[in-house]
Amino acid sequence: MEELKFYTNKYYRNDLNDKLKSEYVTALKDPKFKALTNKFKLTDEDGMKYTSKLEMVVSNLKNCERCKGLVECKNEVNGCVYYPTKVENGLDFNYVTCKYKNKEILNNKLNKSKFFGLSEDIKNANMSLIDDVDFKKRSKVIKCLKDFYDNYPNEKKGLYLHGSFGSGKTFLIACLLNELAKKDFKTILLYYPEMLSRLKASFDGETESYKDMLDEIKTSDILLIDDIGAETVTTWSRDEVLGTILQYRMENNLSTFITSNLNIEELETHLSIVKNNMDKVKARRIIERIKQLTTDMEMISVNRRN
Secondary structure, X not given: OHHHHHHHHHHHHHHHHHHHHHHHHHHOOOHHHHHHHHHOOOOHHHHHHOHHHHHHHHHHHHHHHOOOOHHHOOOOOOOEEEEEEEEOOEEEEEEEEOHHHHHHHHHHHHOOEEEEOOOHHHHOOOHHHOOOOOHHHHHHHHHHHHHHHHHXXXXXXXXXXXXXXXXXXXXXXXXXXXXXHOOOOOEEEEEHHHHHHHHHXXXXXXXXXXXXXXXXXXXXXXXXXXOOOOOOOOHHHHHHHHHHHHHHHHHOOOEEEEEEOOXXXXXXXXXXXXXXXXXXXXXXXXXXXXXXXXXXXEEOOOOOOO
């Protein structure tokens, strides 16, 4: 009985080897398959061992040749290519993301930036788009932003950037924040009057909850409050919204950037007037928080929106 079992196993092994060899020889007729065996310097024995997996690699690569995006992907795992790497004992096969999937991943990281009421050019801003036009008038700001990028999160203090209309204040800071979002930091860029409108709507039950929206803004890693001073001041917008946001961020050492057409003294005057009544004390509290969170910097330049 043991002798019969031995011969049966021997016959099975020989039959299996013949089948693997036949499949390998057939696969070698495909130039792409042969190129893979040459690339990884496979012996015929290794080639026979990995034939089915290498054929799957070839099939994936052929699909990729004709692919124009993730929607058209025909591979088993969308946006991924089954591909080998050389290891000590042979080959290791894993799914590797393609260029379209990598782009999607990058965009998802960029989507860590959340925008309230800002234009598409701000959403797409990045460091490579900063040009040399009018560079001398903006070089100090650009250097400051670059230093922040290089040193964050060790460097936490943002900017209160004020100056002429259309000089590129928002764009430059958006370049910084969008780049940092790619590093997985959560950034929020908001147009201040628009944010107030959305908060008011959420308070009235028309959109997401007021608390959720305010908490998201308060707790973001890096925040840009754009065009402060363009809003109509109310005690609610100044004390309950702006004051609450700035106080939380100051207490938790969260980086905050602010842009305005008003310098800090003009902003204090703006914040002090509510329905023709003046409250200098509460306006001063807001200004002190801004000074704690930011470095005051002016940027005067040509109106780049023209």
